[in-house]
Amino acid sequence: MEQDAKQRLLVLLQQLKLTDDSYLPFFEEGELTRLTIHKGQRLWRFAITVPNILPYSVYELIQLRMHETFSHIANIHVTFEARNQAYTTELIHQYWQTVVANTAGITSFLQERLVMHLPKVEGNKLMITCREEAECVMLQKKYEPLLNDSFAMCGFPRMKIDFMVSDDTTDIEALEQERLALEQERQALEEEASARIAKHLDERKQHSEEETFTGPIQIGRPIKDEPTPMDLIIEDEKWVTIEGAVFDIELRELRSGKKILQMKMTDYTNSFLVKKFTNGAEEDAMLASIKKGMWVKVAGPAITDDYSHELVIMARAIMEVAHEPRQDTAPHKRVELHLHTQMSQMDAVTPVGDLVAQAAKWGHNAIAVTDHAVVQAFPDAYAAGKKNGIKVIYGLEANLVDDGVQIVYNETHRLVEEDTYVVFDVETTGLSSTYDTIIELAAIKIKDGEEIGRFERFCNPHHPLSAITTELTGITDAMVQNAPEVEDVIREFHTFIGDAVTVAHNASFDMGFLYAAYRKYDIATTKHPTIDTLELSRMLYPTLKSHRLNTLCKRFNIELTQHHRAIYDTEATVQLFLHLINDAMKEKEIRYLDDFNEHIVSSEAYKRARPSHCTILAQNEVGLKNLFKLVSIAHTETFYRVPRLRRSTIEKFREGLIIGSGCDKGEVFEAAMQRSLEEAEDAAKFYDYLEVHPPAVYSQLIDGGIVHSYDNLHDIIRKIVRIGKKLDKPVVATGNVHYLNEEDAKYRQILVGSQGGANPLNRQKLPQVHFRTTNEMLEAFDFLTPTDAEAIVVTNTQKIADSIEEVKPIKDDLYTPKIEGSDEEVTKLTYEMARAIYGEILPDIVTARIEKELKSILGHGFGVIYLISAKLVKKSLADGYLVGSRGSVGSSLVATFMEITEVNPLPPHYICPNCQHSYFFTDGSVSSGYDLPNKDCEKCGTPYKKDGQDIPFETFLGFKGDKVPDIDLSATRC
Secondary structure, three states: OHHHHHHHHHHHHHHOOOOOOOOHHHHOOOEEEEEEEEOOOOEEEEEEEEEEOOOHHHHHHHHHHHHHHHOOOOEEEEEEEEEEOOOOHHHHHHHHHHHHHOOOOOOHHHHHHHHHOOOEEEOOEEEEEEOOHHHHHHHHHHHHHHHHHHHHHEEOOOOEEEEEEOOOHHHHHHHHHHHHHHHHHHHHHHHHHHHHHHHHHHHHHHOOOOOOOOOOOEEOOOOOOOOOOHHHOOOOEEEEEEEEEEEEEEEEEOOOOOEEEEEEEEOOOOEEEEEEEOOOHHHHHHHHOOOOOOEEEEEEEEEEOOOOOOEEEEOOEEEEOOOOOOOOOOOOOOOEOOEOOOOOOOOOOOOHHHHHHHHHHOOOOEEEEEEEOOOOOHHHHHHHHHHHOOEEEEEEEEEEEOOOOOOEEOOOOOEOOOOEEEEEEEEEOOOOOOOOOEEEEEEEEEEOOEEEEEEEEEOOOOOOOOHHHHHHHOOOHHHHOOOOOHHHHHHHHHHHHOOOEEEEOOHHHHHHHHHHHHHHOOOOOOOOOEEEHHHHHHHHOOOOOOOOHHHHHHHOOOOOOOOOOHHHHHHHHHHHHHHHHHHHHHHOOOOEHHHHHHHOOOOOHHHHOOOEEEEEEEOOHHHHHHHHHHHHHHHHOOEEOEEEEEHHHHHHOOOOEEEEOOOOOOHHHHHHHHOOHHHHHHHHOOOOEEEEOOHHHHHHHHHOOOOOOHHHHHHHHHHHHHHHHHHOOOEEEOOOEOEOOHHHHHHHHHHHHOOHHHOHHHHOOOOOOEOOOHHHHHHHOOOOOHHHHHHHHHHHHHHHHHOOOOOOOOOOOOOOOOOOOHHHHHHHHHHHHHHHHHOOOOOHHHHHHHHHHHHHHHHOOOHHHHHHHHHHHHHHHHOOOOEEEEHHHHHOHHHHHOOOOOOOOOOOEEEOOOOOOEEEOOOOOOOOHHHOOOOEOOOOOOEOEEEOOOOOOHHHHOOOOOOOOOOEEEEOOO
């Protein structure tokens, strides 16, 4: 058995190529006592017995050779046991750095601190100096046995290790000098070992045996544990496994010669810094192959780093893992028709180029860009479309308002002063007249300003009230559980109204529930004349910022005992109504009920309307032009808090445009959610196609209690699909995209959260609005029939995309203003000034330069730009404002003669202001005319004017003379 162990060691040394006479004496009578193979961990443990503790250079060499030889098969761990464990101080110091590095659980900070202090050797005791008492206690208690274990793996006996505080700077300086000397020695040994390995690798290369690392990366044991989400790792842990993308990496060498990997990873729940001290050239090569964007799995302890004081992962194993990006594997692809880029102000986060590129990777043939009310992304979208070979559909999401909101519904010709009114209010279980029910109805009948009747009832909803309802209204289950049925209350209320005019604040809501109950219980088909005090207030007091009931009550000193209780809201609304009617009759001279709506079509009516969203796509060049017109109008003529578009304005410029019904803030979805099917159909008639989103995109409606459940949400979407079929309008599934990948939601959350209460999105949990694949979109609509899901996700989106032509938002041609005879005037002004300076017979150099410049300027249509600039300068100077030119326009002689610039770009020259004699220096001997010596005219004796800066015309319009002129002018201000 003993002979077998010796033979095994000899075979191992032969494999390691360590059988030279310079190495074999250290292993004489040595044994490979144990080889343990951990298949599951891909780990081989070698235990070797040697006669004496190995010289450090031999120890280091065998470790390197072992890893070089076997690391492609498994991770290697080698321990030594010496029969003779005698050691010297020098040997302890040589091994010290390696012992510290191999000590389990030691932090990088302590590792460097210990390496700085070489131990003193006193017999069987090692003395290590520290700077602080606390550090000594911690090292003695926690790391003394671990350091002994590390020494034992190198063949040393177990020793007593004491830590002591030393303030003696002499001792510290001596230790530092000794440590530096030892480090130099170690470095020399490592260089020697490296040279041997390099020689060995060269030999292998000559025999075509060299192995280069090609991956996948595997350092340490294979990691089979499931990764823990990074956001769950919040404190020190003995062992964690994480998996994520590398977004920053650094592999640097320490003063000790060792290398440390510092890698930043994220799994999009959180991010961590991962550290690892390298162990050998093979491991260095593996770590060097880790690149940004790579996905890896890491296992090791989570500890608080002594340097950064942050939680880091000390890697014991690193393994590359496959991470396939999302793929669109559907045989027929969808088209995204509702997408926001970074140009949607403070709302979306992804550049349009990334979104277009992703659509192309997925095989989509088109993609729409529909930012909030703006078109700034169009140039980049066009460039991205060309780069990726995909059609870009140009559009926007507009804020649509009606030209006027009705004050009176179902108006009739009745005297206001003599009529009878029923002022009423309802409290409900929610906002939808389709899915919610009335729980309280209160009304007061008035005539001639006096109360003549009162109605007050609770209704039994036959289900527990939600916490939101109870909190908002103060109505509890106990109040309604024994109340009359809704049908009985509504029939009684219908009789109570009679032929009176109904009045409510935000009447469309209250009347919506009332008429829904009428239809449900087949009570009546007639419609009541109704006055909306909300819209009446907006008409009478347009400067008020808010027209809510509680706000108006405070303004007019009306008592409101408990807001959102029907009877108290009704009592307050009565007082408000009487005040409003009085002002309407005095200020607007209203006498009859049908006089009110004559005031809704005013130039300011768009400010009173609540905007709804709609999507507008340009179908062709005409549509693109009309889209630009709509953007201009929305931002200049009808801007109020947000850019708004009147419905009539959209109708006026509708040619070449396709109008979609928009998101959950669109009127079609709101009608389907809160009103009757007939009202939703009426709203849908305005649009060319109807939009629905995946249910997850509407999650804020459920979180806010507006929609009670996903079942209700599915029903709303089905209703819109039915409306589309009935009206023969395509229904399309759109994503309302605000970012590329699901994990990017955090960036949008930060962006929106930075705006605080100013952004209503901060009042809710943001929905999932990433760019979805066709597969993901089909899965989101699995509650529809397969035929309907395929139609709205693929067929109809492709149908709309196919109906849209390729358009160019940025034209290639230069569209300069038109001024009749501009070219002739430019030529005339140029030659007039040239002759005024240089004489009737121009020098050849001047004529040649003028002709060269005019050929480029006029030939490329730039003449009008020069003329406009010249007129602007002339006008400014005439008005007493000095004008100076800036930039490369000074290289144009035509600009000089047209008095756009004062710089003369001709070669340096003399010019006589009297007889116009000139002399040019064209040999390059003078760089600027201002540097010429003073001189008198050789013909008339008048002092020459010195001019010319020798600037080529190409500086301004390029070598081909086709660059668009950039004429920069600076004018003074009074």
